[in-house]
Amino acid sequence: KAGVTQTPRYLIKTRGQQVTLSCSPISGHRSVSWYQQTPGQGLQFLFEYFSETQRNKGNFPGRFSGRQFSNSRSEMNVSTLELGDSALYLCASSWGEAYNEQFFGPGTRLTVL
Amino acid sequence: DQQVKQNSPSLSVQEGRISILNCDYTNSMFDYFLWYKKYPAEGPTFLISISSIKDKNEDGRFTVFLNKSAKHLSLHIVPSQPGDSAVYFCAGNQGAQKLVFGQGTRLTINP
Numbered sequence: 720k721a722g723v724t725q726t727p728r729y730l731i732k733t734r735g736q737q738v739t740l741s742c743s744p745i746s747g748h749r750s751v752s753w754y755q756q757t758p759g760q761g762l763q764f765l766f767e768y769f770s771e772t773q774r775n776k777g778n779f780p781g782r783f784s785g786r787q788f789s790n791s792r793s794e795m796n797v798s799t800l801e802l803g804d805s806a807l808y809l810c811a812s813s814w815g816e817a818y819n820e821q822f823f824g825p826g827t828r829l830t831v832l
Numbered sequence: 833d834q835q836v837k838q839n840s841p842s843l844s845v846q847e848g849r850i851s852i853l854n855c856d857y858t859n860s861m862f863d864y865f866l867w868y869k870k871y872p873a874e875g876p877t878f879l880i881s882i883s884s885i886k887d888k889n890e891d892g893r894f895t896v897f898l899n900k901s902a903k904h905l906s907l908h909i910v911p912s913q914p915g916d917s918a919v920y921f922c923a924g925n926q927g928a929q930k931l932v933f934g935q936g937t938r939l940t941i942n943p
Contacts (some may be wrong), residue, residue, distance in 0.1 A: 723875070736936035750929050762876075762921065775930045784855060809875050813929055820866065823875030 721746065723812050723824035731830045737798040740827045742810035744791050748822075750774075750815030751793040754784060756807040756826070766807075768793055769815045797829075805831045835859040836924050838934035843877075846942055851909040853937050855922035858903065860926030866931065867896060867907045870919045880907070912941045 724743045732738050744751050752775075753765040764777040768787035785795040791812075797804055807828050811821035837856045845851045850878035850912075863884050882889040882896045882905070889896050896906045909916055919938050923931040 752929050752931070754931075754933075757898045760930075762923075764930050764932065767929045769929070775927070777930070801912075811875075811931075815929060819929070820878045820881060821931060822869075822878060825873070825875050828873075 723810060723822055725808075725810055725824040725827050727827060728825065729799050729828045729830075731832060732800050734800055734802060736800050737796065738800060738829060739794055739796045739812075740792045740808055740829075741794075742824060743813075744793070744810075744812030747824055748812035748814055749786055749791050750813045750819070750821075751791065751811075752811045752821060753793070754809045755779075756809060757805075762809070765795065773779065800831045802831050803807050805829060834935075835932050836922060836934040838920075838922060838937045840937050842938040842940070843936070844940045844942060845912050847896060847914060848911045850939070851907075851912045851916065851939055852922050853907045853909075853922070854862055855905050855907075856903060857905070857924050858930070859924060859926065860903075862932075865896070865898060865905050866923045866925065867894075868921045868923065868933075869916075870921060870936070876921060884893065909939075910934040914941050914943060917941045 750769045752767040767775040787793045796812045807826045809826045811823045814821040866881040867879040870876045898905045919936045923933045
C-alpha cells in the first residue's frame with residue numbers, strides 16, 4: 720500500500736512569489752492535514768480537509784490556503800512569500816472519521832530567498 | 833502558549849536499557865495522545881497512541897502511560913535498540929485531526 724506522497728520534495732522561491740505544494744493521501748483516506756515545521760516553532764498545524772471541506776484551521780495568516788479535490792488529493796498555497804516561510808511542509812492523511820492516527824508524507828522543503 | 837511540552841531536548845541511553853521520554857500538557861480537551869518518531873529529512877512515523885480515558889497502552893517494545901491528574905504522559909521503550917535513535921514527538925489530538933506537537937526529544941542509543 721503506497722504511503723503519503725508529496726511533491727515537489729524541494730523548492731526554492733524568492734520573496735513575494737507564491738507557491739503551491741501537493742499531497743496525495745493513502746488510498747481510501749479522506750482527511751488531509753498540513754503542518755509546518757521550523758527549528759524555532761516546531762511542528763505547527765496549518766489546516767485540515769475532509770471530503771473537500773476545511774474542517775479545522777490553525778493560527779496562520781490568510782496567505783496560507785489550501786483545498787482538497789474529490790479524489791482526496793490536497794494542495795496548499797502560500798502567496799506573497801516571506802523569508803520566515805522557509806520550512807518543511809508536511810501533510811498527513813487519515814480515514815478522518817472521529818479520531819484516527821495520521822500518517823505523514825516525507826515533506827516539501829521550501830526555501831525562500 | 834505551549835500546550836504540549838517536552839522539557840528534555842535530548843536523552844542518551846545505553847543499548848538494551850529502558851528509554852523513558854516525557855511529555856506534559858495543559859489542554860484538558862485533548863481526546864487522544866500520540867507519539868511519533870522522526871528521522872532527518874523524513875516525515876514523522878506514528879508509533880503509538882492512547883485515549884484520554886486510558887492510563888496505559890502497550891505495543892511490543894513501546895508502552896505509553898498517561899497520568900491525567902498530573903497532565904503527564906511518558907513513552908517507555910524496552911529494550912532500547914540503536915535503530916531507536918531519532919527525534920520523538922508527543923502530540924495531543926484536539927478533535928478533527930488537529931495535532932498539537934511538543935518540541936521533540938532527541939534520543940540517542942549508545943552501543
